[in-house]
Each structure stands twice: as structure tokens, then as C-alpha cells.
Amino acid sequence: MGHTRWLNEEEKRAWTAFTTAHALLYRHLEQRLKRDFGLSGLQYEILARLSGAPDRELRMAELACALVNSKSGLTYQIGQMEKAGLVRRRSCPSDERAVYAVLTDEGMALLERAAPGHVGLVRELLIDVLTPDQVRALADGLGEASRRMAAGPGEASPPVADGTTCSGPGPEVAAGLDA
Amino acid sequence: MGHTRWLNEEEKRAWTAFTTAHALLYRHLEQRLKRDFGLSGLQYEILARLSGAPDRELRMAELACALVNSKSGLTYQIGQMEKAGLVRRRSCPSDERAVYAVLTDEGMALLERAAPGHVGLVRELLIDVLTPDQVRALADGLGEASRRMAAGPGEASPPVADGTTCSGPGPEVAAGLDA
DNA sequence: GTTAGGTGATTCAAATTTGAACGCGCCATT
DNA sequence: AATGGCGCGTTCAAATTTGAATCACCTAAC
Numbered sequence: 001m002g003h004t005r006w007l008n009e010e011e012k013r014a015w016t017a018f019t020t021a022h023a024l025l026y027r028h029l030e031q032r033l034k035r036d037f038g039l040s041g042l043q044y045e046i047l048a049r050l051s052g053a054p055d056r057e058l059r060m061a062e063l064a065c066a067l068v069n070s071k072s073g074l075t076y077q078i079g080q081m082e083k084a085g086l087v088r089r090r091s092c093p094s095d096e097r098a099v100y101a102v103l104t105d106e107g108m109a110l111l112e113r114a115a116p117g118h119v120g121l122v123r124e125l126l127i128d129v130l131t132p133d134q135v136r137a138l139a140d141g142l143g144e145a146s147r148r149m150a151a152g153p154g155e156a157s158p159p160v161a162d163g164t165t166c167s168g169p170g171p172e173v174a175a176g177l178d179a
Numbered sequence: 180m181g182h183t184r185w186l187n188e189e190e191k192r193a194w195t196a197f198t199t200a201h202a203l204l205y206r207h208l209e210q211r212l213k214r215d216f217g218l219s220g221l222q223y224e225i226l227a228r229l230s231g232a233p234d235r236e237l238r239m240a241e242l243a244c245a246l247v248n249s250k251s252g253l254t255y256q257i258g259q260m261e262k263a264g265l266v267r268r269r270s271c272p273s274d275e276r277a278v279y280a281v282l283t284d285e286g287m288a289l290l291e292r293a294a295p296g297h298v299g300l301v302r303e304l305l306i307d308v309l310t311p312d313q314v315r316a317l318a319d320g321l322g323e324a325s326r327r328m329a330a331g332p333g334e335a336s337p338p339v340a341d342g343t344t345c346s347g348p349g350p351e352v353a354a355g356l357d358a
Numbered sequence: 359g360t361t362a363g364g365t366g367a368t369t370c371a372a373a374t375t376t377g378a379a380c381g382c383g384c385c386a387t388t
Numbered sequence: 389a390a391t392g393g394c395g396c397g398t399t400c401a402a403a404t405t406t407g408a409a410t411c412a413c414c415t416a417a418c
Binding site for chain 1: 183184185186189190192193194196197198199200201202203204206207246247294295298299301302304305306308309310312313314315316317318319320321322323324325327328329
């Protein structure tokens, strides 16, 4: 391990396109969600994840892991959304430490109103711009990369900075209004 | 335009892989940069962009645009980095309003130390996980998506929330230590 | 039964980000 | 040479994020 293997032109294009596209797209999505529904991107994702979960509820840690967010950050956001009546906290009888975030009917209703426009924008700005081959490449290539990073980075170094290693059912986004 | 065209399974996989991979990857990169060099991801990108610019300097607005960041956010970060001696501000003689952010020798030196590990990680966690075809698909597909979003979103809606429309040379990452 | 080791979630202060408002200099019209 | 429209960078308060404690609780070994 001496001289670094720099990125060639195409790899560089891929890398900048990846980060730039993400930043640009996320900006659009957030803007739209905020303007039309007063939701942040993270809040939308929380609603979406919960909507696709059994009984529309998920434990804080699972949710944090699925969203690739810190636990404390999630605590904050769930607090905000609870104030807004979009979610509710429920403690687990079997494990007194655990807390479930539960999607309320109101939260579900809001998600149902927000989802069409959101998905529409994702489609318009990303999916429909890509060829079917490119869509498959994203799904396969980035899926594989995600899987490896979520598991264990070759040598060491924990991802979440909290003590969590993130295991469980993985990113198997269910059928609902997620995405 | 009535019923939403939802994402099919593969499109959904692509979309979640895209966001998840980005979040995971960015987390790794930030962690490493912070631990080894005390840099945030944004700060690294600022150094990289400046290093690849003519005379190692860029106007605040250009830089903000290239980074897909808000102007005020950049003002803050440049302030931090100036304190740390990594960049310097220079005012433009011909246009008194304009401010250039200039990479200092110290900033350049830090970038040169940080770049190998950073690029190495990008390669290990993303590039080398992908097939050459997938790399090309990212470059082409996401490049096209970025281009469209940077330009004008079909109908309306400004991206940067500031008054900026972001024009100029576009994301043509120069030869240096960027990426 | 108790204790050591973790895990799950929250708390807290500090750092950062956001977006609107501001001040100022450029420039095309009058 | 005045005037108004604008683009540029900064400022400011509020919202959010971060990461290191902290507290409570479960679990397995003593």
C-alpha cells in the first residue's frame, strides 16, 4: 500500500455525479415537502418507513438504523412529530427500555397526501431520466455497496458513531407508500 | 394526470439503494476525515474544489453553487476554515461586492495529506464494488439527472432557496485532488 | 441474589445549517 | 448624475444535528 490509486476520468464523473445528483435531488424534494406539507425530508422518510412496518410501528433504534441517522437525532425528530400528532410513542411491555414509534392515523393521512407528489418528483427528476439499464445498475451496484457498508467495513470502524451496529431485516422497503 | 405512477420493485430498489448508499458512504467519509484530519466532509470538498480551480481560488457564489450549498452556510464554513488558516479571503478589485476564497499553502498541504485516504475509501466502498458498466451507468445516468436539475426543473421552482440560479462552468471537476 | 456488561433511549451543550433580511456596490435607464 | 433593479456576501435568530455523557433496564455469569 503505497501510491494511491486515483480515480480515472470516468470514475471521477461517476463519483461527482453521484454526490451532486443526490444533493440536488434532495434539495428539490425537501423544498417541495416543506412548502406543501410542512415536512422535512427526514420526517417524510420516518412516515414512510413506519407506514411499511408491521402494525405501523418500529423501535427507535431500528428506525434510526433504517434511516442511517443517529439515535439522538431521531429522538429529536420523533419529539417534533409527536407534538404535531403524526406519531405516537409506545413503550414495550416485555422490554421496559424499548420505545416504539407508532404512526398515527393523522400521520398516515398526511403521508397519503404527500406521497404522490413526492414519488412523482423522484420519478421525474431521477427514475424517468434513467434508462432501464441504468436503473438496474443503480439497484444492483449501489445495493451491493450499501449492503457491504451496512455490514462491516472490511477492517473496522463503526458507522453510526453510537454504539449501534445496525443489524436486523435490512433495507427491505415494504410495499406501502415508502420510497 | 390522475393516479400516481408508483415505483415498481426495481425502481424502488434503485431509489433506496441510492439514498442509503449515499448516507452510509458519507458517514464513513466524514468519520474518517474528522478523526484523521479534523475536517468535515464539506470542508474537504471546499479544499478539493479550490485546489482544482484556476489560481486555487473561487468566488463564494460559484463555490456555493458547485457544492450545492447555501450561501450563508458557505460563509460560515469559510469563516471556520479561515480561522484554521486553510483558506483566505480576497476581495476583487474590479467588483467590490465579490469575495474570493483562496486556498492557502497550508490548506493545500492538508488536502494533499487527506486526499489519498479519502479517495481510497471512496474507491474501496463504492467504485471498486461496482462493475465497469455500473460505473458508467452512474456517470451517465446520474450525470444527466444532475445536469437537468442544475438547469431548470421542467416547470419552475428554484433549487438553492437563495436567489441563485447556479450557472457557470458546471461540475467539470478539474484534474487535481478533487473527487 | 447479586453483580458486571451491555443495550436502548434520552439529555445536554456545542457546532452547524437554514432562510429571511440586510447593506452595499454594479449597471442600465432616465 | 440620479434612480431603481439586482446580484453578492454577510448577518441573525431559529431549527436541527452531533457526539459524548447519562440513566434505566435486561441478561448472563457468578
